Structure formats: C-alpha cells, structure tokens
Amino acid sequence: MEITQQNFWANLLDILEEIADAEFIALDLEMSGIWLKPVSNERMTMSNEILYQEAKRVAQTFHIVQFGMTCLRYNEKSKEYMTQTYNFNLTPMFVGTGDEDKCLAKTIDRSLTFSYNALVFLKENGFSLSEAFLNGVPYLSRPDAVDGREEYLKYLHSPQGKYTKELAEFEARTRERIKSLSSKGRLKPTRETHTLRIHHPGRDDDESTRNKERFVKWLVATELDDYCAWRYNDNFIVVERLDKTRREWQERSGRTFDNNVEAISRQSAFRFIIEALVGSDFANDITPQLLDDEKTTSRFGDKLGEAWKHLKSLEQKIKENQPVIIGHNHFYDLCFIYERFIGSLPSTKNDFRKELRQLFPRLVDTKHLAYVQQKHGDHSRESLADLFKVWKDQKHPRFVQDTSQQPEAHHAGHDSWMTAVVFGKMAVSMAKNDPKLMELDDEALERRRPSIDQLREEKRKKDAIKQARRREQRSLERRKKREAIIRPEDTTKFPALGTQPPAKHSPKWPPEKPTTTATTPTSAESNGGDKPSQDSTPSSKSDTSTSGPINPSLHAGSTAWSKIAKKGTLHEKKPGPTPDELAKKAEEEAEEEAKKAEQEEEAKFGPFRIPEWDMKLWTKHGNILRMRRGRSLHLTDPTTPVVDEGGKAVDKDAGVDPIKGADAP
Known part of the structure; x- marks a missing residue:
C-alpha cells in the first residue's frame, strides 16, 4: 500500500494496528547514497570499528528517500502468514504555511546530499524524486x-x-x-x-x-x-x-x-512509525485533531478522545509484545534509522551495539542466515533478488501477499516483502535440518517451568479425564452385553444350556446339476434368457431327485441361472487392470503417502510455522548483523561469551565469524 502525505493520517491507526498484531516485521530502505570514499587506505586491516565509522559517515551524509515495511501475522485457521506491505516515500521538505511551520523550518535547516550513482539507480528503477518531495511523508528526529x-x-x-x-x-x-x-x-x-x-x-x-x-x-x-x-x-x-x-x-x-x-506533530509524522517499531511512547505526541478525518470519524464518531485512548492501547500492546525486526544485510539500514529518527549515532561501535539492543532487542539478518545455509548450497554472496528466486518455490510456510502491493524490484515495499518470504523459508528449512534448533533455550525453559500449583492443577485435570474415559468405557461394555443377549430384530433361538449348537448348513457351490432329464440352460438361452420355455420347465420329481443340496434359486431353467449362463462360464476370470489404471493407482498411492508425510511434518514443526524467538535457532543465529568484508557484528550482551561451532570462544569486538571461527576472511 502506497502511503503519501495525503493519506498518512487517515491510515495511521490501521498501520499501528498491523504493527501491534505482527509477529515479524521486515524492513527495507532506499537511500540517496550508500558509499563515501574511505578515510583510511589500509583496506586489508579493517576492523569492525573502522567499518562502523564508515557506516556512520554515510548515514550522517545521506538521507532516506523510501521506507518499505511488511508485517507478518500468522492465521491459525488457514495455517498461513498474512502479509501487509506499506511503502513510504519520505520527504525532507517542511509541510504547513503557518508562522510556527516557518519557524520550525528555520530552526531545522536541513542540508540534502545525493550520490550521482544513487540517483541513476533510483531513476532506472522508476523512482520519481519530484513526486517523493512533493507528496512524501515528512519526518523529524527526536532532537529536531x-x-x-x-x-x-x-x-x-x-x-x-x-x-x-x-x-x-x-x-x-x-x-x-x-x-x-x-x-x-x-x-x-x-x-x-x-x-x-x-x-x-x-x-x-x-x-x-x-x-x-x-x-x-x-x-x-x-x-x-x-x-x-x-x-x-x-x-x-x-x-x-x-x-x-x-x-x-x-x-x-x-x-x-x-x-x-x-506543527511539530504534523512534521514528525513518520517518526511515530519508528517509535512504534522500537516500542517507545508515541500516543502523547500525536495530536488527536490530526486524526480528525472521515475514516477516523466513521470509527469513533466525533469523540477524538476515544481515538486517543485507542492510540494508548496500541502503544501498550506493542510494548508488551515488540515484533521481531527482519532485514537483509541491514546494518546500514539500522544506522540510517538511528541517525534520521532517534539521534546522532554513538561515537563507538560498542555504544551503538548497546543502543541498538535497547531499541531493537530482537533482530534477524537474512544475509547471515544465507551465510549459515552455505552447507546446503552457497547463497551467501547472492543478492536479495537471487535469494528470493532460490527460496520462493519452497512450499512452507505459506504467505498471502497483499493485493495492493506492486511487484517491482528495488521498490522498498516489495523488497521488504521478498525479505519476509526469504526469512520465513530459510527459518523453517534450518529448523527441519536441525530439529534441536526447535527446542526452547535455557531462559525460555526457566520462564515456562510450571510451578507446583500448576503441576497439581494439570494432574487433577488429567485424572478427571481418565476417570471420565473409564466411566464411558464401562458404560459402552455394559450396553454391548445387553444388545448381545437380546436384540429386538434377532429371531435366533439360543440352545438350551448344556447342549451343543446345531451345525451350520453351508450349501455347496457351484450347485450340482439335477440327475433327471431336463432341458439344458441353452433352451432358456434360445428363448432370450428371460423366461424358460414350457418344455424346459423341470418337474417337481426332478427337483426332489437331485443329489446333494442345491440352491433352489439356481436350479436349471431358473431366471437367475439363465442370467449367469448368458454372461458365460460361472468361473470365468475377470480381466486385470490396464496399465493406465495401474499408473493412476500408483500415483494416488504416492500422493497419499506424501500427504501423510506432510501431515507428520506439520505435526512435528507445528505446522511449518516460523520458530518463535525463544527457540534455540534465534539464540544461535539472532541478533547478528552482517557487515562488509565478511564480518559480523554481534549484538549480544558484552558479558555473554560467543563461541564458534567448535566450542572455541571468539572475540565479538574483533568481528570474528562464529561459523568459521578465527579463520574467517
């Protein structure tokens, strides 16, 4: 959905509701430039600190021109993820013509810098700079x-x-x-x-x-x-x-x-979206009168106080369950978000890491997940579009795309949707390849460990269910015994006690032909097989002189006998299935087996749902950002040690990758 200056305030409540209901939110940014000539020429000795200082210079020089956001919400009924994508064109211009607006523009004198290569890239991908400046959503940072x-x-x-x-x-x-x-x-x-x-x-x-x-x-x-x-x-x-x-x-x-x-609330517009994403206060800074449009009035009537109360409830809901933020190679994106909406970037990498953990306590970088997936196929050096081509055909999890979304590459909204799809497919694939990653981490186990009262209540419920099942089973057995003794529709007479029941009469098959002379079934066949002729009708004497028991309905000349004779030999073998029928049957059996296997996997992975944040998957691969030159920035607590796959401790500040250890490039 395209959000402009004209429809921002009308859709603000809906956007905040999507953020509050989302489990995961994927972000993507388009900037006016992403590269500056490095200060240091010692390229081969770059550390994480130097890489951060370069990213800081870039974020302080250039601006965000487009912001894409895709919210993921799981539908328990349809077992699929519902997605809602928003695309914001941001403008550095100041809106409003009042004295207070002019004073604000004079106070915050912005300087705009564009990279020529970035302008060419944006133009080639259909981005209109004039449209963004005229109709884009304004913003102010907290210090502004x-x-x-x-x-x-x-x-x-x-x-x-x-x-x-x-x-x-x-x-x-x-x-x-x-x-x-x-x-x-x-x-x-x-x-x-x-x-x-x-x-x-x-x-x-x-x-x-x-x-x-x-x-x-x-x-x-x-x-x-x-x-x-x-x-x-x-x-x-x-x-x-x-x-x-x-x-x-x-x-x-x-x-x-x-x-x-x-004026400040109107100009801050997009910053309220950022405040919601970081779980901060935003309701008190939003002027209710700005929400006074037809859409808000239809929901809350003339009571703007009700709209403000709804804002407060959304603010509290987001604080209680802050969504996981997803991005692809989004170290630079996070630097831009901090510089343009939160405040000046911290002076050192460690300070930035601490600030980022407070703002976004749950981050996932799909670039890092792709690097981890190299053992299943090396896609770590590929772009987001290439990764999307690789992973989009995986069946699970399923995503329902927003109908208003425009499928355009390097369109921030569409790129955020591709990031969400790649993230979901990768996460489920990693969980299937290593089921241990689906287990809860130690902190989650400690939080979810039941108390004594909870255990007693659970045992009481289980005992009550067992007793109810036993009573139902005993009642069913008694009912079956009563029905076996006497059935109203059964006329069978039971023998007296102590006597042997009579042997069951089992007629021979096929029946023996009568010994008396009689017309053969061919006479019936000559009459059309429906009615026997008068000469072919056997006498009562011939019926009684047959040797052995015979089914009276199949005696020679009967209608049933003539029908069987018309079809051919009684013991004629039916033709077997054709090759097409055999192939179809094999295909149906294969589909049934695949469906059964899928149901078993769904029951195991619940069902192909992205693992929750307190799983070991994110303890191991969450809060790690990929930087340039193959390095990683770990956002974990500095006091928490990080080990590689061999169990060897690595230095987080040195940017050593936990997958390859100290030998990472």
Whole structure:
C-alpha cells in the first residue's frame, strides 16, 4: 500500500494496528547514497570499528528517500502468514504555511546530499524524486522535535530575536501576577471569579503589543487549566475561564489548539512509525485533531478522545509484545534509522551495539542466515533478488501477499516483502535440518517451568479425564452385553444350556446339476434368457431327485441361472487392470503417502510455522548483523561469551565469524 502525505493520517491507526498484531516485521530502505570514499587506505586491516565509522559517515551524509515495511501475522485457521506491505516515500521538505511551520523550518535547516550513482539507480528503477518531495511523508528526529519546541518558545517572546527590556519587564510582572492570583485561589473555577484583566497599553499595529499578547496566551495555556486569554481592547488582555459549552465549541473549531504542538506533530509524522517499531511512547505526541478525518470519524464518531485512548492501547500492546525486526544485510539500514529518527549515532561501535539492543532487542539478518545455509548450497554472496528466486518455490510456510502491493524490484515495499518470504523459508528449512534448533533455550525453559500449583492443577485435570474415559468405557461394555443377549430384530433361538449348537448348513457351490432329464440352460438361452420355455420347465420329481443340496434359486431353467449362463462360464476370470489404471493407482498411492508425510511434518514443526524467538535457532543465529568484508557484528550482551561451532570462544569486538571461527576472511 502506497502511503503519501495525503493519506498518512487517515491510515495511521490501521498501520499501528498491523504493527501491534505482527509477529515479524521486515524492513527495507532506499537511500540517496550508500558509499563515501574511505578515510583510511589500509583496506586489508579493517576492523569492525573502522567499518562502523564508515557506516556512520554515510548515514550522517545521506538521507532516506523510501521506507518499505511488511508485517507478518500468522492465521491459525488457514495455517498461513498474512502479509501487509506499506511503502513510504519520505520527504525532507517542511509541510504547513503557518508562522510556527516557518519557524520550525528555520530552526531545522536541513542540508540534502545525493550520490550521482544513487540517483541513476533510483531513476532506472522508476523512482520519481519530484513526486517523493512533493507528496512524501515528512519526518523529524527526536532532537529536531525538542529543538523545535525550544525555538518556538523563543519565537513567542520575540519572533526575530528582539527581546527588549520592556518585554522582559512585562513578562516578569505578568508571570508573578498570574502565579500569585492562582495561589490565592482567585483563578480557581468558582462561580464568582472567572476573569482576570491584564493591563497593557498599546496599539494593534505595535509589534511590542503583539508580542505581549502572544506571551500572555502562551503563559495561560501552560500555567492555568480551563482558561484562555484573548485581547479585549488596546488596554487589556482578558484571561477568562471556559465554561463547558464554550470549551466544546473551541475544541471542535481548534481555537484552543496549540499551533506549535500541531506543527511539530504534523512534521514528525513518520517518526511515530519508528517509535512504534522500537516500542517507545508515541500516543502523547500525536495530536488527536490530526486524526480528525472521515475514516477516523466513521470509527469513533466525533469523540477524538476515544481515538486517543485507542492510540494508548496500541502503544501498550506493542510494548508488551515488540515484533521481531527482519532485514537483509541491514546494518546500514539500522544506522540510517538511528541517525534520521532517534539521534546522532554513538561515537563507538560498542555504544551503538548497546543502543541498538535497547531499541531493537530482537533482530534477524537474512544475509547471515544465507551465510549459515552455505552447507546446503552457497547463497551467501547472492543478492536479495537471487535469494528470493532460490527460496520462493519452497512450499512452507505459506504467505498471502497483499493485493495492493506492486511487484517491482528495488521498490522498498516489495523488497521488504521478498525479505519476509526469504526469512520465513530459510527459518523453517534450518529448523527441519536441525530439529534441536526447535527446542526452547535455557531462559525460555526457566520462564515456562510450571510451578507446583500448576503441576497439581494439570494432574487433577488429567485424572478427571481418565476417570471420565473409564466411566464411558464401562458404560459402552455394559450396553454391548445387553444388545448381545437380546436384540429386538434377532429371531435366533439360543440352545438350551448344556447342549451343543446345531451345525451350520453351508450349501455347496457351484450347485450340482439335477440327475433327471431336463432341458439344458441353452433352451432358456434360445428363448432370450428371460423366461424358460414350457418344455424346459423341470418337474417337481426332478427337483426332489437331485443329489446333494442345491440352491433352489439356481436350479436349471431358473431366471437367475439363465442370467449367469448368458454372461458365460460361472468361473470365468475377470480381466486385470490396464496399465493406465495401474499408473493412476500408483500415483494416488504416492500422493497419499506424501500427504501423510506432510501431515507428520506439520505435526512435528507445528505446522511449518516460523520458530518463535525463544527457540534455540534465534539464540544461535539472532541478533547478528552482517557487515562488509565478511564480518559480523554481534549484538549480544558484552558479558555473554560467543563461541564458534567448535566450542572455541571468539572475540565479538574483533568481528570474528562464529561459523568459521578465527579463520574467517
């Protein structure tokens, strides 16, 4: 789904809901440049620290132009992953034309840098820079938002920095008066006192008068609840308490809305998505009035407070279950995300590693998974598109693609979807090849270890189920015995006790032909086989003179006998199956066996679902980022040792790969 400046606020709640419900979220970025000439020429002696410093320089120089995100949610009923993909074009431009917007743009003076090679690459893949700048989603970093508030407070005092002595004296005098009146209770909500007049002689066109009025309004809004300030005439500013009717009217019309807060919230737009991804607070910074559109109104009516409560509930839900973040070779992506939305990148690699663990405690790099999969086929040097071609045909797990998604390579949204598919297929394949990776790690086992009360309750439930099954079995046995003794539809007479039951009569087959002369079945055949002729009808004497028991329904000349005779010999052998029938039967048996094997695997792997984060798979291969020159950055706790596959401890700070050990390139 394409998210632009025009539909961002209308879809914000839906996007946050998808993040809150997602188990895994795949990210992909397109930047205005990804390479700078290295400072050091000693390429062969690069350490992880030098690689981090290079990535830091790149992230501080260039910008994010497109952000792709795919949310994965498992459907228990259909046994498949539902995906929702979003593509955000980001703009460095400032939106809004008010004084507060202009002040914000002056405060945060951005410099834009583009790499020529990056521009050519984006253009070849259909990216429109002008479209992104005009209709893209704006953003502010955390420090930018703080600086914007501080600068706007200065702007309230004096728009152009002309903080005169007269204005300073008026500010001090007014602040003390409002505080003293408030402390004495004269401005508390009572029936007698609702207004306060602040004297300030001046003219409408006087800049000093406008600055005084602006300051009083800001001071009342920050110091006093349920009050507003407005200019009465050239001599007074009135501070008046809002009654219920007037407050509701002003809330609907936006007159009590803090323009600065609105400007910062509107410009911060995309940062709220990042705050949700890192499990941080975002509801208090989102101005509810920005959500006041047709889509939000249809859900919550005119009650914007309900929309804000929903934001708070989503914020809490994401904090309780922060999704796993997936990326392909996304070390640079994470550096850009930190620099553009969180703050300035830390000075050292170790500090960055600690900060990253706090923001994204659960990370998976598909580049590292591909490197691990080299024993099953070396795909570690291939791009995301190549890996997608290799893994997309694997049957499980199944993914349902968003219908609004555009299948375009190097389109951040589509690339994030390919990353999600490659991740899911790889994870399931690794779990199938090594079932031990599906076991819970030590911490998860300790967390899930049941208490004594839980064990007792579980034993009580099992005993109750066993007793219920025994009662049902005994009841079934008694019912069968009663039915065996007497059945209403059975007329068999049981022999007396102590006597032997009569031998069962078993007629011979095929029946013997009668010894008396009679017409052969051919006479019946000559009459068409339906009715025997009068001459061929055997007499009653011939019936009684036959030797041995005979089935009376198959005596010579009977209709049944004639039908059998018409078909041919009684013991004629039926023809065997044709080769096509044999092939079809073999194919059906093979399909049945494959289906049975698949069901067994589904029962084992539950069913082809991506392993949960507390499995040993992610204890071993999670929180490892692939860097340049075949190196890895481990985000685990520095006090936790890392060992290679041979059990030998490796130095995480040296960038040694845990798969190959100290001999990694």
